[in-house]
Amino acid sequence: MIRDISPEGSDRSDLADSSSRGPDVPDPTAVPIKPAVSVLMIRDGSTGLEVFVQHRVSTMDFAAGVVVFPGGRVDPIDEQTGASIEVPDPQTHQAAWKDSTIAEVTDGWRILLATAVREVEEETGAVLDPAGLKPWANWVTPAGRPKRFDTYFYALSAGDHGSAHHRTTEAHASEWMSVSEILTAETEERLKLMRPTLVLLRELDTFDTVAEAVGSDRTIDPIRPEFPGKHG
Numbered sequence: 001m002i003r004d005i006s007p008e009g010s011d012r013s014d015l016a017d018s019s020s021r022g023p024d025v026p027d028p029t030a031v032p033i034k035p036a037v038s039v040l041m042i043r044d045g046s047t048g049l050e051v052f053v054q055h056r057v058s059t060m061d062f063a064a065g066v067v068v069f070p071g072g073r074v075d076p077i078d079e080q081t082g083a084s085i086e087v088p089d090p091q092t093h094q095a096a097w098k099d100s101t102i103a104e105v106t107d108g109w110r111i112l113l114a115t116a117v118r119e120v121e122e123e124t125g126a127v128l129d130p131a132g133l134k135p136w137a138n139w140v141t142p143a144g145r146p147k148r149f150d151t152y153f154y155a156l157s158a159g160d161h162g163s164a165h166h167r168t169t170e171a172h173a174s175e176w177m178s179v180s181e182i183l184t185a186e187t188e189e190r191l192k193l194m195r196p197t198l199v200l201l202r203e204l205d206t207f208d209t210v211a212e213a214v215g216s217d218r219t220i221d222p223i224r225p226e227f228p229g230k231h232g
């Protein structure tokens with residue numbers, strides 16, 4: 001697993017949303033950390049793995065103008081719908097998030113799955129089977145930022161979800177792109193990526209097929225910056 005996490009401010013990904021996020025706040029404890037979910041919908045392509053991404057509009061008050069995966073904040077309704085979610089391996093989900101904050105919430109893993117299903121349908125039109133969602137990573141926005149999220153990432157084999165399309169007003173376009181193409185565009189400064197997106201795409205780029213990615217062993221170490229400039 002790649003953990004190429006250099007000090008904050010040392011690469012372009014740290015500046016990707018700087019134009020929209022505003023100045024850092026003097027009292028980090030004043031900013032609530034909101035749980036959120038993001039889904040890496042991946043499929044096999046002619047040149048390697050492809051992932052469904054959204055190009056966020058430049059007027060957003062968070063992550064403006066960057067390329068992201070579908071997802072969003074946990075809503076109160078997700079606790080209700082999550083109660084009825086069933087997967088064949090609940091222990092896998094519980095174990096995946098055992099070191100994350102969501103482990104402190106009763107059936108928190110069910111709430112995350114409900115959020116993933118709801119957000120992806122709202123933003124792409126694809127209806128997901130929660131059983132196909134593989135826990136992938138957990139990143140927390142650095143302290144001091146005006147908005148902070150405790151984001152839980154899932155990977156999903158999207159071979160059966162060709163219906164995914166652009167339908168969110170938070171982005172001006174949504175599309176399937178090869179992972180290598182996105183990384184090349186970021187290097188050439190044609191696309192902007194925030195640090196979690198960049199790191200996760202680099203990880204995906206180490207796999208040759210979707211089956212290899214979703215079948216890989218995954219140990220999730222939450223990335224919880226205590227203050228700007230420190231990761232891990």
